[in-house]
Amino acid sequence: MYELQEEERMILSMVDSVCTDIIADRAAEIDEQDEFPQDIYDVLAEQGLFGLAMPEEQGGFAVSVNCWAQCVARLAEESPAVALMLFVAAIGADAIMTYGTDEQKNTYLPEIIAGEKKISFAMTEPNAGSDVWSLTTSAKPTENGYVISGNKMFISNAEVADLFCVFAQVDVDGERKPAAFIVDAHDERVVISAHEQKLGLHGSPTCPIFFDKVEVASDALIGEVGQGAQIAFHALNRGRIALAATALGITRASLKASATYAEGRKQFGQPVFDFEAVSFMLADMRIAATASHGLIDDAIDAFVNDARDVKERVAAAKVFCSDAAQQAATNAVQIHGGYGFCKEYPVERYYRDAKAFTILGGTNQIQRRIIADEVRKQFAL
Numbered sequence: 001m002y003e004l005q006e007e008e009r010m011i012l013s014m015v016d017s018v019c020t021d022i023i024a025d026r027a028a029e030i031d032e033q034d035e036f037p038q039d040i041y042d043v044l045a046e047q048g049l050f051g052l053a054m055p056e057e058q059g060g061f062a063v064s065v066n067c068w069a070q071c072v073a074r075l076a077e078e079s080p081a082v083a084l085m086l087f088v089a090a091i092g093a094d095a096i097m098t099y100g101t102d103e104q105k106n107t108y109l110p111e112i113i114a115g116e117k118k119i120s121f122a123m124t125e126p127n128a129g130s131d132v133w134s135l136t137t138s139a140k141p142t143e144n145g146y147v148i149s150g151n152k153m154f155i156s157n158a159e160v161a162d163l164f165c166v167f168a169q170v171d172v173d174g175e176r177k178p179a180a181f182i183v184d185a186h187d188e189r190v191v192i193s194a195h196e197q198k199l200g201l202h203g204s205p206t207c208p209i210f211f212d213k214v215e216v217a218s219d220a221l222i223g224e225v226g227q228g229a230q231i232a233f234h235a236l237n238r239g240r241i242a243l244a245a246t247a248l249g250i251t252r253a254s255l256k257a258s259a260t261y262a263e264g265r266k267q268f269g270q271p272v273f274d275f276e277a278v279s280f281m282l283a284d285m286r287i288a289a290t291a292s293h294g295l296i297d298d299a300i301d302a303f304v305n306d307a308r309d310v311k312e313r314v315a316a317a318k319v320f321c322s323d324a325a326q327q328a329a330t331n332a333v334q335i336h337g338g339y340g341f342c343k344e345y346p347v348e349r350y351y352r353d354a355k356a357f358t359i360l361g362g363t364n365q366i367q368r369r370i371i372a373d374e375v376r377k378q379f380a381l
Ligand SMILES: Cc1cc2nc3c(=O)[nH]c(=O)nc-3n(C[C@H](O)[C@H](O)[C@H](O)COP(=O)(O)OP(=O)(O)OC[C@H]3O[C@@H](n4cnc5c(N)ncnc54)[C@H](O)[C@@H]3O)c2cc1C
Pocket: 120, 121, 122, 123, 124, 126, 128, 129, 130, 131, 153, 154, 155, 156, 157, 201, 206, 356, 359, 360, 361, 362, 363, 364, 365, 366, 369
């Protein structure tokens, strides 16, 4: 496993303090209120967390992606909705970081890194989810730029966004070519609807957006027309690592809460921890947390080295960690018995939050398909 450097350990310890001193007390309230917690966002921004693993030229901190992922995991132990702030910023900024011009990087990244502007990743549409390249949002070329029209769905933190990284199809001689654009979220022709009432991840608003013939200049295009899929896959790989790390946070939180509860709860005159059926669930959570950490490090190794099999290794981390988190949160509720089913204990929230990670960022069925395609190439063709 990757060993954090001295400076990285200090950053993680700072995040740990923020979690213990501030977020731990707010997590249940964030869930209850289901509003974006701007005060917590401001704390993360003050601590420079949006600059982790971002380019130094634009004000970022040259720490490893592993350090960033460990910070995401630690935040998720308290509140996955808070951890998602780092995920949303990173996946939204990835296109600019990786494919943007120097001008785009210098214009947008310093403000995103400083937490002054929020960027969301707008790809999914009402009728284009897993089959994402059937998307119908169009970017019609004009003399000075493009006119973007279409609907997006389930866009994380859209309600509070300043910018969108939008994927659209450009018609080139009758052929539809995917492309990515930077769009001002405050443009009057960008209509952001109220956030969905979700099972979990309250405090991370997920909204539909309507782009009503939004005019953008030609320098809003990221990379080239036709490069949209490439750009999206790079961003999704970064995002899936963050989602895997968030899921790891849920697994760790489930383990911690359940071990403490199982030691304190007595039935038949002894702690329920003593019963093999309970202690083995805790052992499985520990195994899942360790394996999740290992798979995240492996995915990061593939990502930073641009490995040929990066998609498969990132998909493996995303699938394993999110399935493990769901199982851990289910068992955490079980270990708490009837109390686990009540809001008085945080495991009820972990259970609701965990489900999301098997869906967002590409469902686990789609991740398994990515892996199966590689298996076929390697062994069956
Ligand atoms: C909380 C949340 C936050 C999100 N945030 C964002 C965001 O910030 N930006 C963004 O662009 N999107 C976001 N999404 C959208 C998310 O990425 C999609 O919901 C997801 O990719 C699935 O698409 P869908 O919901 O349309 O499901 P569908 O594609 O309709 O899938 C329905 C079911 O069919 C299965 N299925 C579909 N095709 C196949 C296949 N070929 N093989 C096997 N099974 C298949 C799926 O696995 C699923 O079980 C978010 C979603 C959620 C829930």
